[in-house]
Amino acid sequence: MTDTFARLIRTPQGLAGLVLILLLVLVVLFGPSIAPVNPEKMDFMGRFAKPGAAHWLGGDQLGRDVFSRILTGARTTIPMAVGATLAGTLAGALLGTLSAYLGGRADEFIMRTVDAVMAIPGLLLALLVVSTLGKGDLNAMLAIAVAFAPGMTRITRSVALTARRMDYVNAAVARGESGAWIVFREMLPNVTAPVVVESTIRVAFAIMLFATLSFLGLGAQPPASDWGLMISDARVYLHQAPWMIIAPGAAIAVAAIGFNLLGDGLRDAMNPRNET
Template identity: 70%
Template sequence: MTDLLRRLLRTPQGAIGSALLLLLLLLCIAGPALAPRDPEAIDFLGRFRPPGAENWLGADQLGRDVLSRLMTGARATIPLALLATLLGTLAGAVIGTLSAYLGGRWDEAIMRNIDAVMAIPGLLLALLLVSSLGKGSLNATLAIAVAFTPGMARVTRSVALNVRAQDYVKAALARGEGSLFIVLREMLPNVVGPVVVETTIRVAFAVMLFATMSFLGLGAQPPAPEWGLMVAEARRFVHQAPWIILAPALAIAVTAIAFNLLGDGLRDALNPRDER
C-alpha cells in the first residue's frame, strides 16, 4: 500500500488529484463547521450582494451566503456520489465475475441482458428510475447505482476471463470449492485493480449525474445546499448575478477533474511497467 501511494504521488495527475480530493474530504467532514455563515439564513436586504468582504463569494437571490452553502453542500453531493458508484461497482463486479466464471450459455445470457440495458443511455436510465421511484437523494443514489452496474459488469468480466484461467482458480476447483467461494474469494479480489481505476473515473460521472438530476428537480429538494440544485435555482438570475451559478458549477467541475486525475494516477501506479 505504501509503495502504491508513493507511485501514485510520483505522477503529476496523481499528486494533483490526491491534493484536490483531500480538500474535498476536508469540506465533507468540516465544511459546515468552517462555513462563515448559516447556509440557510435569509437576508432580503443582501439579495444579489456581489463578492466582497461580507460575502466572499456573494449572496444568492434570498441573501444566503454562497460560500457557506457551497461548503455545506459538499457533504450533500460527494458522499452520495461515492455511495452510488460503490453500489454500482459492487453489483457490477459480482455480476461480471460470476458471468466469467460460469461461461458458456450462462455467460451468453447474462451478457446479452447487460448489453440490452447498456443500450439505454445512463442518464436516461437514471432519470427513468428516479421518475418511477420518486424524487429524493436516496432514490437518485439507487438510480445512479443501477445505471452504473451494466458498464462495471462488462469491465469486470473482461478482466475476470483472464483470472478464470489462472492456476489458483483451477486449484480451487480441484479442491471442490463451491462456485460462490471461488467467485468471491478467488476471482473477485484479483480483478480489483482495473475495477478501482474505473470506479474513480465513474465517481466524476456520478457527481455530474447527481447535479443533473437535482437541476431537473429529481434529486435533492430545496432548501438543501446541493450543488446541482444551487445551479438550478440560480439559472434564472445568471445575467443579474453570475457568481451565484459560477461557484457551484466550478465546484462540480473541480470534483469531476479531481476524480479523473486520481483515476489516471491509479492507472499508472497499478501498471508494473511504469515502475521503471
C-alpha cells in the same frame, strides 16, 4: 499498497488529484463547521450581494451566503456520488465475475441482458429509475448506481475471464471448492485493480449526473444546499447575479477534475509495466 501509493504521488496527475480529493474530504467533514454563516439564513437586504468581504462568493436571491452553501452542499453531493459509484461498482463486479465463472449459456444470458441495458444512455436510464422510485437524493443515488452497474459488469467480466483460466482457480476447482468460494475468494480479489481505477474515474461522472438530477428537480430537494439544485435556482438570475451559477459550477468541475486526475494516477501506479 505502499509501493502503489509511492508511484501514485510520483505522477503529476496522481499527486494533483490526491491533493484535490483530500481538500474535498476536508470540506465534506468540516464544511458546515467552517461556513462563515448559516447557509439557510436569509437576509433580504443582502439579496444578490456581489462577492466581497461580507459574502466571499456573493449572495443569492434570498440573501443566503453562496460560499456557506457551497461548503455545506459538499456534504450532500460528494458522498451521494461516491455511494452511488460504490453500489454500482459492487453490483457490477459481482455480476461480471459470476458471469465469467459460470460461462456458457449463463454467461451469454447475463451479458446479452447487460448489453440491452447499456443500449440505454446512462442519463436516460437514471431518469427512468428515479422517475419510477420518486424524487429524492437517496433515490437519485440508487438510480445512478443502476446506470453504472452494466458498464462495471462488462469491465469486470473482461478481467475475470483471464483470472478464470489461472492455475489458482483451476486448483480451487480441483479441490472441490464451492462456486461462491471461487468467486469471492479466488477471482474477485484478483480483478480489483482495473475496477478500482474505473470506479474512481466514474465518481466524477456520478457527481455530474447527481447534479443533473438535482438540477431537473429529481435529486436533492429544497432547501438543500446541493450544488446541482443551486445551479437550478440560479439559472433564472444568470445575467443579474452570475456568481450564483459560477460558484457551484466551479465546485462541480473541481470535484470532477480531482477524481479524474486521481483515476489517471491510479491507472499508472497500478500498472506493473510502469515500475522502475
